[in-house]
Amino acid sequence: MFDLDRWREIFQSINKNRLRSVMSGFTVAFAILLFTLLFGIANGLGNFFKGAFSDDAQNSMFVRVWKTSKPYKGLQTGRRVQLKNADYNFVADEYENKIQYQSARIYKNFSIKYKSEASTYNIRAVNPDHQFLEKTIINEGRYLNERDLKEKSKVIVIGRLIKKDLFGEKPALNKRVNVNGSSFLVIGVFSDDGNDNEERIAYIPVTTSQMMYGNNDYISQINLGYNPELSTDAAIAFGNKMERDLRKRMGIHPDDQSALSVRNMAEANKFISTVSLALLFIIGFIGSGTLIAGIIGISNIMIFVIKERTKEFGIRKALGAKPSSIVGMVVQESVLITTIAGYAGLTLGIYILSLIGNSLEEDYFIKDPSVSSGIVIGATVILILSGLIAGYVPAKRAANIKPIVALRAD
Amino acid sequence: MIRIEKLHKSYPIGKDSLHVLKGIDLHIKEGEFVSIMGSSGSGKSTLLNIVGLLDIHDEGDYYLNGQLIKDMNEKKAALLRNKFLGFIFQSFNLISYKTALENVALPLYYKGMNRKDRLKIALDYLEKVGLKDWANHLPNELSGGQKQRVAIARALVTKPKVVLADEPTGALDSTTTDNVMDLLKDINDEGMTVFVITHEEEVAEQTKRIVRLKDGLIISDELTKASKAV
Numbered sequence: 001m002f003d004l005d006r007w008r009e010i011f012q013s014i015n016k017n018r019l020r021s022v023m024s025g026f027t028v029a030f031a032i033l034l035f036t037l038l039f040g041i042a043n044g045l046g047n048f049f050k051g052a053f054s055d056d057a058q059n060s061m062f063v064r065v066w067k068t069s070k071p072y073k074g075l076q077t078g079r080r081v082q083l084k085n086a087d088y089n090f091v092a093d094e095y096e097n098k099i100q101y102q103s104a105r106i107y108k109n110f111s112i113k114y115k116s117e118a119s120t121y122n123i124r125a126v127n128p129d130h131q132f133l134e135k136t137i138i139n140e141g142r143y144l145n146e147r148d149l150k151e152k153s154k155v156i157v158i159g160r161l162i163k164k165d166l167f168g169e170k171p172a173l174n175k176r177v178n179v180n181g182s183s184f185l186v187i188g189v190f191s192d193d194g195n196d197n198e199e200r201i202a203y204i205p206v207t208t209s210q211m212m213y214g215n216n217d218y219i220s221q222i223n224l225g226y227n228p229e230l231s232t233d234a235a236i237a238f239g240n241k242m243e244r245d246l247r248k249r250m251g252i253h254p255d256d257q258s259a260l261s262v263r264n265m266a267e268a269n270k271f272i273s274t275v276s277l278a279l280l281f282i283i284g285f286i287g288s289g290t291l292i293a294g295i296i297g298i299s300n301i302m303i304f305v306i307k308e309r310t311k312e313f314g315i316r317k318a319l320g321a322k323p324s325s326i327v328g329m330v331v332q333e334s335v336l337i338t339t340i341a342g343y344a345g346l347t348l349g350i351y352i353l354s355l356i357g358n359s360l361e362e363d364y365f366i367k368d369p370s371v372s373s374g375i376v377i378g379a380t381v382i383l384i385l386s387g388l389i390a391g392y393v394p395a396k397r398a399a400n401i402k403p404i405v406a407l408r409a410d
Numbered sequence: 411m412i413r414i415e416k417l418h419k420s421y422p423i424g425k426d427s428l429h430v431l432k433g434i435d436l437h438i439k440e441g442e443f444v445s446i447m448g449s450s451g452s453g454k455s456t457l458l459n460i461v462g463l464l465d466i467h468d469e470g471d472y473y474l475n476g477q478l479i480k481d482m483n484e485k486k487a488a489l490l491r492n493k494f495l496g497f498i499f500q501s502f503n504l505i506s507y508k509t510a511l512e513n514v515a516l517p518l519y520y521k522g523m524n525r526k527d528r529l530k531i532a533l534d535y536l537e538k539v540g541l542k543d544w545a546n547h548l549p550n551e552l553s554g555g556q557k558q559r560v561a562i563a564r565a566l567v568t569k570p571k572v573v574l575a576d577e578p579t580g581a582l583d584s585t586t587t588d589n590v591m592d593l594l595k596d597i598n599d600e601g602m603t604v605f606v607i608t609h610e611e612e613v614a615e616q617t618k619r620i621v622r623l624k625d626g627l628i629i630s631d632e633l634t635k636a637s638k639a640v
């Protein structure tokens with residue numbers, strides 16, 4: 001294959017016929033560029049959808065209550081619904097094998113004070129499983145445990161930014177902070193992949209909260225992680241059943257969304273997988289469409305080029321060129337142009353994608369658009385192969401034209 | 411060198427076919443200088459193209475250098491052309507994007523010679539046709555006569571046994587015609603067989619043997635004064 005004279009012939013032919021070379025190169029470069037951009041953007045959309053939900057556990061569910069919006073069994077509209085420990089235990093017992101994690105949640109808004117620094121924060125009173133439901137990452141110390149709950153300890157796990165607010169660079173672990181007038185021991189500092197607000201939160205044991213603030217058994221919300229062995233559809237069915245059961249148990253109209261509802265990540269998961277599938281189809285469609293357009297483009301140009309060169313081939317043959325040498329020359333030229341142009345289109349495409357980066361995430365839901373090198377190499381190989389075929393078929397035909405006919409061509 | 415017996419050639423035209431060569435017998439020995447004359451359409455180019463292996467005959471036998479030409483594929487024909495034959499065309503047929511020197515060197519490329527030797531030999535031949543100074547010009551920068559001399563240099567560069575010329579002076583004025591004919595005579599003096607088609611009596615007179623074609627048959631075949639003068 002490596003024949004310096006052959007390459008010299010080819011470079012001369014490319015160089016002396018720049019318009020034609022640029023034209024065919026442009027088609028290929030453009031096809032690969034489009035392919036790279038479209039693929040990258042589709043990938044970016046996919047990344048966004050996957051990323052949008054990943055800061056909480058994929059299998060999380062929660063039971064929320066508010067006010068009734070429908071009268072039921074003589075009870076009026078507008079009644080406030082209250083979840084209690086009994087409801088929490090009912091869920092735990094009733095659906096034991098469908099649940100991986102379970103935690104209650106009580107929302108409080110208290111000031112936390114350390115020495116002269118003080119500020120008001122969201123405080124959540126929770127069970128230990130909450131760590132996994134929220135994907136809380138412990139940086140220092142530990143999370144709440146069952147013993148804290150049992151002993152109703154006055155311990156607190158604070159977010160990274162609370163630590164920063166109150167302690168600056170100094171250590172916070174095992175220091176005592178003042179929460180709404182009572183002294184709590186800092187047992188852990190955490191971070192979270194979500195936004196900054198998720199790191200300006202503090203966690204205390206749910207039992208401690210119930211004892212100290214109102215001395216009741218009220219809870220604001222029940223958070224669950226469904227058993228990951230459940231299929232998406234089974235998980236959705238589970239959520240619906242739990243919703244019906246709880247409404248019945250609490251004397252709520254079976255259709256009263258406002259009074260009690262179960263939010264289920266399984267539904268979002270189903271949506272994501274549907275969207276991903278649709279995206280995959282679109283990617284496949286666009287990708288193959290662009291490539292086919294590129295292939296057709298090269299083929300057309302090669303047919304044109306070879307027609308234009310028929311006479312030259314006739315002359316070469318009269319001077320002793322074998323058909324194989326003519327076919328080889330054309331194919332090599334075609335492959336050279338497609339490779340260089342394909343590479344140029346690819347590089348440009350990747351460069352543009354890197355410029356876009358995450359700048360479109362807010363407005364267009366495109367996150368980190370990029371293409372896997374495997375796909376791009378595959379596409380380039382396909383284009384090279386098609387350059388090869390596109391060059392080979394008409395060149396073979398042209399090379400076998402009787403020289404006398406070729407010489408007459410114009 | 412060239413022996414042709416009862417050669418027939420027809421071109422298909424639609425359903426019919428046009429019988430162009432109707433039984434040609436011709437024997438050309440090595441070192442001859444032959445011209446073919448005849449009215450337009452009499453089959454001169456057809457004959458020359460068959461001799462040059464650019465086209466295939468239908469019936470009869472053709473021996474080139476003693477070898478029977480039969481069932482030629484393009485590859486074999488290419489080898490024979492490269493080895494035995496040099497072509498000069500009325501319309502020059504130079505490759506437009508190559509310089510005079512590169513055009514002349516091209517047949518040597520197909521012979522497999524290295525670039526340095528090719529260019530050296532090509533330059534020698536350009537010098538022979540008086541165009542050394544034009545070596546690096548493209549064909550469109552040359553006059554008709556200069557182009558034809560480049561083509562002649564290209565035809566000679568492989569030292570073929572037979573040079574075939576289809577109206578080599580057809581596109582040239584009388585002075586350049588004489589120029590080209592002098593070159594062909596020189597070639598012939600060096601021992602190459604030259605086979606030339608022409609319309610012009612003055613050109614034919616300068617060859618050593620004139621073959622006249624009419625309607626696909628040879629009607630006369632005689633030696634010229636030029637041959638007797640030697």
Ligand SMILES: Nc1ncnc2c1ncn2[C@@H]1O[C@H](COP(=O)(O)OP(=O)(O)OP(=O)(O)O)[C@@H](O)[C@H]1O
Pocket residue numbers: 421422423428430448449450451452453454455456457
């Ligand atoms: N490829 C072809 N297909 C069909 N007919 C052809 C073909 N080539 C030549 N002919 C016909 O064959 C006949 C002889 O053609 P040829 O070219 O041999 O004539 P010629 O003697 O060279 O004429 P001229 O002096 O005009 O060049 C002509 O009638 C021509 O039309």
Ligand SMILES: [Mg+2]
Pocket residue numbers: 454455456576
């Ligand atoms: Mg003719």
